[in-house]
Amino acid sequence: MILGAALLVLLGLGLFVAGLSTGIDVLYWLCVAACVAAAVLLVLARRTIAARESAQKKALASAQVPVAAGAPTATPAAAAEPVAAAPEVPLEQADPPVEEVExxxxxxxxxxxxxxxxxxxxxxxxxxxxxxxxxxxxxxxxxxxxxxxxxxxxxxxxxxxxxxxxxxxxxxxx
Ligand SMILES: [Zn+2]
Structure with a gap:
């Protein structure tokens, strides 16, 4: 697509030179049209590249999702255990030691x-x-x-x- 834009710019330049040498108004307008078309093509090309880059970023992000999703599920489980175990034997609930009887x-x-x-x-x-x-x-x-x-x-x-x-x-x- 960038190649197409470059060709259009060359075409525009050619038309510009032709317009200068021949003095025909239509050639100027064709030159302008070619430049505009080249600009549009360049913008489209940039958007395509940007879209491709964001798609690659998304792919990378989604590739990292299993790792990212695995870590949080493991962490709450590990964190939940002490929290769940703690209420079982709070200090005031713990039983006193057994008396040592003679x-x-x-x-x-x-x-x-x-x-x-x-x-x-x-x-x-x-x-x-x-x-x-x-x-x-x-x-x-x-x-x-x-x-x-x-x-x-x-x-x-x-x-x-x-x-x-x-x-x-x-x-x-x-
Ligand atoms: Zn007692």
Whole structure:
């Protein structure tokens, strides 16, 4: 197309020279027409090139889309996991450690029916006033039943040591 424009310019120049040498008005107008046609062709050629370049850019962009689309889907998934996992064990929801019970205390408490407190969906049993229990809704259970049900003593309020000590004191008093 650029070649066509160049030919038209040459044609225009030829017509211009011919017009000068012959003095015919029509040749001038043909020269002008040829130049205009050349200009139109050049504009069209530039548009075609621009369109081709933008098409190539689009092709490049679409070629990069799988990479670009793969990265964001992977990132939210990776980011979502810690976010989803975090609410499972927030610090105040985490259970206290299991009380380490001395064997002598353990032998005493296994048969005790003293009331301990359990919190729904939590594996520890507590004595009243435990800081972990706080204002949670508690379910009272006899100690031996709580143990049978699989509950373990809270390491914060140490129910086994507390109740063993209470049982020992009661036995000594009796
Ligand atoms: Zn406790």
């Amino acid at each position: 064997v002598t205390d353990l032998l005493l408490v296994v048969d005790l029916t003293d009331e301990v407190l359990v919190v729904d969906e939590h594996p520890r049993y507590h004595v009243a006033g435990c800081s972990w229990v706080g204002s949670r809704d508690t379910i009272p259970l006899p100690l031996n039943e709580a143990r049978t049900d699989g509950f373990t003593p809270c390491g914060t309020c140490r129910p086994d040591r507390t109740l063993a000590g209470r049982a020992r004191a009661a036995r000594n008093g009796a």
